[in-house]
Amino acid sequence: MTKTIDLTDLREELAGSRLIVDPDVIEAYRRDQTLVVEPGHPVAVLVAESTQDVAAALRWADRCGIPVTPRGAGTSLAGGAAAADGGLVISLAKMTAIRELRAEDELAVVEAGVVTADLDRAAARHGLMYAPDPSSHEICTVGGNVATNAGGLRCVKYGVTRDAVLGLEVVLADGRVILTGRQTVKGVTGLDLTSLFVGSEGTLGIITAVTVRLRPRPRHPPVTVVGGFDTLRAAGDAVANIIRDGVDPSLLELLDGPTLRSIDEWKHLGLDGTEAMLIAQVDGSDADERVDEIESIFARNGSDTVAISSDEAEAAQLLEVRRLAYPAAERLGHTLVEDVGVPRSRLPQLLETIEQTGNRHSVTILTVAHAGDGNTHPTFVFEPTESGDAPPQVWAAADEIFRATLTLGGTLTGEHGVGLLKQRWLELELGADTVDVQRAIKQTLDPHKILNPGKAI
Amino acid sequence: MTKTIDLTDLREELAGSRLIVDPDVIEAYRRDQTLVVEPGHPVAVLVAESTQDVAAALRWADRCGIPVTPRGAGTSLAGGAAAADGGLVISLAKMTAIRELRAEDELAVVEAGVVTADLDRAAARHGLMYAPDPSSHEICTVGGNVATNAGGLRCVKYGVTRDAVLGLEVVLADGRVILTGRQTVKGVTGLDLTSLFVGSEGTLGIITAVTVRLRPRPRHPPVTVVGGFDTLRAAGDAVANIIRDGVDPSLLELLDGPTLRSIDEWKHLGLDGTEAMLIAQVDGSDADERVDEIESIFARNGSDTVAISSDEAEAAQLLEVRRLAYPAAERLGHTLVEDVGVPRSRLPQLLETIEQTGNRHSVTILTVAHAGDGNTHPTFVFEPTESGDAPPQVWAAADEIFRATLTLGGTLTGEHGVGLLKQRWLELELGADTVDVQRAIKQTLDPHKILNPGKAI
Numbered sequence: 001m002t003k004t005i006d007l008t009d010l011r012e013e014l015a016g017s018r019l020i021v022d023p024d025v026i027e028a029y030r031r032d033q034t035l036v037v038e039p040g041h042p043v044a045v046l047v048a049e050s051t052q053d054v055a056a057a058l059r060w061a062d063r064c065g066i067p068v069t070p071r072g073a074g075t076s077l078a079g080g081a082a083a084a085d086g087g088l089v090i091s092l093a094k095m096t097a098i099r100e101l102r103a104e105d106e107l108a109v110v111e112a113g114v115v116t117a118d119l120d121r122a123a124a125r126h127g128l129m130y131a132p133d134p135s136s137h138e139i140c141t142v143g144g145n146v147a148t149n150a151g152g153l154r155c156v157k158y159g160v161t162r163d164a165v166l167g168l169e170v171v172l173a174d175g176r177v178i179l180t181g182r183q184t185v186k187g188v189t190g191l192d193l194t195s196l197f198v199g200s201e202g203t204l205g206i207i208t209a210v211t212v213r214l215r216p217r218p219r220h221p222p223v224t225v226v227g228g229f230d231t232l233r234a235a236g237d238a239v240a241n242i243i244r245d246g247v248d249p250s251l252l253e254l255l256d257g258p259t260l261r262s263i264d265e266w267k268h269l270g271l272d273g274t275e276a277m278l279i280a281q282v283d284g285s286d287a288d289e290r291v292d293e294i295e296s297i298f299a300r301n302g303s304d305t306v307a308i309s310s311d312e313a314e315a316a317q318l319l320e321v322r323r324l325a326y327p328a329a330e331r332l333g334h335t336l337v338e339d340v341g342v343p344r345s346r347l348p349q350l351l352e353t354i355e356q357t358g359n360r361h362s363v364t365i366l367t368v369a370h371a372g373d374g375n376t377h378p379t380f381v382f383e384p385t386e387s388g389d390a391p392p393q394v395w396a397a398a399d400e401i402f403r404a405t406l407t408l409g410g411t412l413t414g415e416h417g418v419g420l421l422k423q424r425w426l427e428l429e430l431g432a433d434t435v436d437v438q439r440a441i442k443q444t445l446d447p448h449k450i451l452n453p454g455k456a457i
Numbered sequence: 458m459t460k461t462i463d464l465t466d467l468r469e470e471l472a473g474s475r476l477i478v479d480p481d482v483i484e485a486y487r488r489d490q491t492l493v494v495e496p497g498h499p500v501a502v503l504v505a506e507s508t509q510d511v512a513a514a515l516r517w518a519d520r521c522g523i524p525v526t527p528r529g530a531g532t533s534l535a536g537g538a539a540a541a542d543g544g545l546v547i548s549l550a551k552m553t554a555i556r557e558l559r560a561e562d563e564l565a566v567v568e569a570g571v572v573t574a575d576l577d578r579a580a581a582r583h584g585l586m587y588a589p590d591p592s593s594h595e596i597c598t599v600g601g602n603v604a605t606n607a608g609g610l611r612c613v614k615y616g617v618t619r620d621a622v623l624g625l626e627v628v629l630a631d632g633r634v635i636l637t638g639r640q641t642v643k644g645v646t647g648l649d650l651t652s653l654f655v656g657s658e659g660t661l662g663i664i665t666a667v668t669v670r671l672r673p674r675p676r677h678p679p680v681t682v683v684g685g686f687d688t689l690r691a692a693g694d695a696v697a698n699i700i701r702d703g704v705d706p707s708l709l710e711l712l713d714g715p716t717l718r719s720i721d722e723w724k725h726l727g728l729d730g731t732e733a734m735l736i737a738q739v740d741g742s743d744a745d746e747r748v749d750e751i752e753s754i755f756a757r758n759g760s761d762t763v764a765i766s767s768d769e770a771e772a773a774q775l776l777e778v779r780r781l782a783y784p785a786a787e788r789l790g791h792t793l794v795e796d797v798g799v800p801r802s803r804l805p806q807l808l809e810t811i812e813q814t815g816n817r818h819s820v821t822i823l824t825v826a827h828a829g830d831g832n833t834h835p836t837f838v839f840e841p842t843e844s845g846d847a848p849p850q851v852w853a854a855a856d857e858i859f860r861a862t863l864t865l866g867g868t869l870t871g872e873h874g875v876g877l878l879k880q881r882w883l884e885l886e887l888g889a890d891t892v893d894v895q896r897a898i899k900q901t902l903d904p905h906k907i908l909n910p911g912k913a914i
Contacts, residue, residue, distance in 0.1 A: 102800070102802070103701070104697060104700075104701065104801070104802035105800040105801055105802050105803075106700070106801075107800070127701075127703075148645060149645045149649070151643050155643065159620075160643055162649070162652075163616075163620070172890075172894070176890050177890075178888065178890045178891045178894060179888065179891065180891065182866075182867075182868045183800045183866045183867075184798040184799060184800055184830070184831055184832070184866075184867055184868050184871065185798075185801070185830040185831065186608050186612065186617055186798055186827075186830050186831075186832050186868075186871040186872055187798055187868035187870070187871055188605065188606045188656045188868075188870050188871065188872060188873070188874050188875075189868050189869050189870050189875055189879070189883065189886050189887060190875065190883060190886075190887055190891070190892070190895050190913065190914050191653060191656070191657055191661075191895045191898060191899075191913075191914060192606070192619070192652045192653060192655065192656050192657075193891065193894060193895065195619075195649045195652030195653065196648060196649060196652065196653050196898075198649065199645045199648070199649055200648055200649075204648075215703075216701075216702075216703025216705070217703070219703065240561060243561075243563070244560070244561065244584075244673075245673075246584075246672075246673025246674070246676065248673070284743070285743045285746060286741070286742045286743045289742060341639075341641040341642075341643055341644055342641060343559070343562040343564070343640045343641055344561070344562055344563075344642070345559070345561035345562050346562075370643075373641070373642040373643050374641055374642065374643075375641070375643050409639075409640045409641075410639075410640075410641055411639045411641050411643075411644035411645075411646050412646050413644070413645050413646050414641065414643040414644055414645065415643055415645060416645070417645050418645070418646055418647065422646070426646065426647060429646050429647075430646060430647050431635065431636065433629075433633050433634075433635045434635045434636065434637065434647070434650065435647070437629070437635060437650060437902065438647050438648045438650065440901045440902070441648060441653075441898060441901060441902075442648075443901075444897045444898060444900075444901045445894065445897070445898075456647065456648075457647050457648060
């Protein structure tokens with residue numbers, strides 16, 4: 001695709017400085033964090049400063065049939081922000097205003113480029129919190145979180161991004177700006193367009209601002225409980241016990257043996273022989289009671305080492321091993337971070353399947369899981385092919401794991417999105433008629449197919 | 458509209474016994490609980506026994522261009538289930554199977570006709586609960602709750618129906634059956650069709666089954682705290698304190714002076730002189746601590762009478778006065794139960810506006826509110842006109858209250874839906890472009906406009 005695109009009209013509508021056409025600078029906006037996806041070559045990047053900028057750009061792109069790739073911080077792990085060839089990238093990263101924060105109504109109206117952790121810190125100044133906390137919360141943006149319906153660590157208690165979104169400001173494909181949702185916690189006027197745009201990965205419109213729901217900060221800061229287990233099965237049973245007993249942890253993470261070994265080889269934490277680790281947190285005024293319960297469940301399931309934090313700093317420190325999981329994997333080679341989810345009771349079966357599939361294909365897979373909600377990240381480690389892709393045995397193993405996940409009643413993606421990466425398995429999960437309905441809605445909202453083409457659906 | 462409709466084809470597809478054509482029996486399926494709406498005269502009623510029944514009926518209706526009105530228990534307060542003239546009513550009330558209840562995964566798959574309280578009781582047998590509890594939960598159905606995204610009393614803590622829905626089985630206008638959503642607590646494969654159908658009031662498809670999320674039952678049964686206040690403003694301030702302090706009540710209801718007087722005239726509870734009452738519940742293992750906090754907040758805001766339940770039976774008994782509110786209003790005349798919502802901090806202003814508007818138009822308005830989420834039910838009491846409608850001053854007062862609600866940043870309907878009742882105000886809240894988008898989606902999914910025409914959007 002080498003058609004020449006005339007940017008004159010677009011320049012006229014925008015202050016020229018915001019439109020980047022220097023190929024070296026454009027390069028920084030082509031990719032997200034998905035190594036195995038090769039993005040296209042966009043012709044320009046708009047660093048939007050206002051909703052009006054985005055509207056002007058979409059009016060132009062829709063008229064000219066130019067594909068548009070919106071991006072926040074570019075932290076997608078599914079190729080959701082990989083640039084379209086010959087298209088326009090619209091970066092929302094400079095739209096960082098917190099337009100409004102109303103503590104008494106526990107809500108804020110923020111622009112799409114606000115960094116997730118910054119929003120939480122702004123809320124904290126009023127005794128509130130913004131609950132969604134993707135692992136990348138210090139760099140990712142609220143707009144990107146909303147576009148992918150991002151999860152995180154504490155969503156086992158506080159829900160995913162969707163659960164924290166009351167309303168949206170969205171620029172439609174033709175440049176019209178609409179508001180969806182509301183500022184009330186309940187409301188059912190008309191169709192739930194807010195939920196339709198949340199997780200739509202930029203394929204239906206570009207989200208420029210978000211009305212988020214804040215919550216009171218927990219009265220008791222989180223306490224961390226860590227347990228090591230001899231077998232994955234024992235850790236899986238402990239997770240099932242915690243859920244069944246209604247312990248309501250605010251975080252419940254699992255690290256498998258290969259992950260622990262990769263961390264131990266690097267950091268020498270003395271994790272040798274541990275085949276699974278669970279890290280739980282509880283908060284709220286009955287935290288102490290719940291810590292005791294978790295400790296006893298861990299012990300009952302044969303956990304030999306249990307550590308409990310005694311203050312907030314230690315609580316964060318004990319969680320540190322979880323944060324080391326990805327960097328430890330990256331030390332071993334290129335990585336493909338996967339994101340399958342199953343009903344919670346089936347987590348042990350999924351973990352076994354992942355282990356066996358890795359062995360059968362001689363592929364190194366390190367697995368961590370948001371065990372409390374069955375959302376599992378098998379990370380494939382490999383030497384890339386010449387084209388930068390993963391070798392065939394990685395894709396063969398991934399394919400088997402995806403199919404096994406669906407057989408277990410699960411989903412292809414718990415929180416990262418479909419992006420470019422999972423297009424080919426989409427229909428396996430959704431069925432042809434459901435995909436049809438999704439594409440019909442896409443066609444209605446984006447008749448010229450300019451919005452993040454080839455992604456999500 | 459007097460066209461003759463040939464039911465032969467439909468009869469052939471269905472066992473004839475399920476198709477009701479006797480006008481006397483049809484009469485029982487024409488109306489819902491919205492007194493001010495005059496429904497049409499349907500030509501037949503299908504009492505569906507299976508998803509296949511619904512699919513066959515929609516294939517037929519779509520082919521013949523016959524309007525279809527789905528209904529659960531017919532408890533809508535917005536005319537959502539008022540029958541279309543010359544159409545087919547499809548009752549889901551006989552589809553009452555709980556197809557699956559998996560305690561270990563905290564989910565159930567239930568048919569649309571399951572009564573809401575029955576589902577909660579089934580969950581209770583496994584130590585779980587189905588949280589959504591519309592006031593009509595002993596008679597309304599899960600399908601109807603999903604179609605309207607019904608709220609309830611304890612959604613201030615546990616969320617609305619949407620928050621308890623993981624996935625749906627939906628029959629599309631052309632008779633195709635699709636599954637949306639999943640059995641996992643997290644999942645982002647494709648567009649969120651589940652949320653699109655939730656609250657769509659039967660205009661996009663007919664929901665035949667629902668995968669619901671269950672939760673552990675609270676460890677401590679609810680404790681009820683009741684406080685009487687001299688002014689609405691004082692009660693409003695107490696609500697604001699409870700929210701700001703993060704007390705996290707599982708229920709927080711407000712009754713205004715006229716409501717209390719209507720109950721007192723009937724039941725002689727000695728409520729004379731009380732201008733507002735708050736009823737709060739807390740549950741969970743730190744319930745006692747939270748009861749103390751509420752008591753102290755009530756006292757600080759001048760509450761003169763505080764009652765606290767000492768056991769579960771008493772907790773239910775203290776809530777009884779809330780359940781008397783509607784029957785007490787109905788003793789006074791015909792009623793129109795309204796359903797506006799505002800950001801919580803603006804509740805006192807809304808309540809004042811309602812009072813002043815009622816006085817100005819000489820209309821009796823009794824107000825109860827789910828104060829914890831700003832969702833307010835002003836109930837208009839009147840003598841109907843000859844046609845059964847409310848007199849003009851009632852509509853004038855309602856119109857003013859709707860407009861004031863929107864000015865306060867609120868919504869026309871917190872939990873009842875738009876139905877037939879609020880069509881004419883829809884665009885005021887949503888804006889023309891947002892309504893356009895909603896109608897375009899409707900057109901895509903229901904090109905022959907057979908699904909609950911004239912409702913919701």
